[in-house]
């Protein structure tokens with residue numbers, strides 16, 4: 001199987017250095033100035049049974065700064081690479097602040113149902129303690145992306161020996177998008193969740209999810225059937241989704257659960 005992976009992020013964060021590191025060759029031009037990569041550079045290799053195709057893209061800039069022709073070309077090329085990939089690596093500089101723009105880019109990637117891997121590069125240049133920076137980035141990914149389970153990875157594309165850990169992660173994340181979970185397993189999960197924390201009462205009634213069924217993989221979509229489900233509030237939906245993600249160990253991607261007010265899923 002072929003897995004397409006795009007490496008994206010702001011200019012100069014080290015995308016091309018990381019790309020070259022994967023292939024242990026200087027394929028993509030690296031320079032200490034933003035705007036070095038313009039055209040998407042693609043290269044592939046076999047990792048186990050998988051053909052991994054990496055796409056190194058030019059740096060993305062905030063909309064206001066993207067007016068010039070050069071930048072709009074880079075942005076367009078980058079978006080095409082994202083659309084053609086199932087996995088997107090979003091790279092940041094470890095000393096950078098997490099901005100609204102970073103949030104928007106990650107959200108855009110997730111909304112396209114891509115698997116998102118976040119790499120905080122240049123870890124060797126961290127001025128604070130690594131613990132402080134880990135807390136800083138974890139905070140944003142836990143709080144701004146409350147509908148997915150994701151943890152950023154710190155890395156140094158020039159100091160660390162091998163990016164193998166990411167190659168293994170890519171393969172396992174790709175596998176996890178193909179799953180179809182049996183009704184049996186889903187309903188064991190449902191019973192456990194209902195027993196520990198059922199949806200709160202709305203008016204005189206209490207919603208009850210009675211049956212859970214996966215209707216699609218890539219993206220993973222589930223239907224939750226039950227009574228009075230229109231009364232399930234947003235907090236409970238988020239809670240239920242998070243419980244689902246951790247129970248089935250689904251990381252780095254969006255899962256959709258549709259609540260269907262219907263007692264009998266077969267009707």
Ligand SMILES: Nc1nc2c(ncn2[C@@H]2O[C@H](COP(=O)(O)OP(=O)(O)OP(=O)(O)O)[C@@H](O)[C@H]2O)c(=O)[nH]1
Nearest residue numbers: 011012013014015016017031035036037059122157
């Ligand atoms: N200290 C340190 N420097 C790094 C690291 N990764 C990349 N660099 C340096 O950062 C600069 C930019 O690296 P590039 O790989 O060209 O960055 P890029 O993200 O591809 O940049 P654009 O193509 O302009 O978007 C170069 O001087 C690299 O040597 C790292 O992990 N640590």
Ligand SMILES: [Mg+2]
Nearest residue numbers: 015016036037
């Ligand atoms: Mg580059």
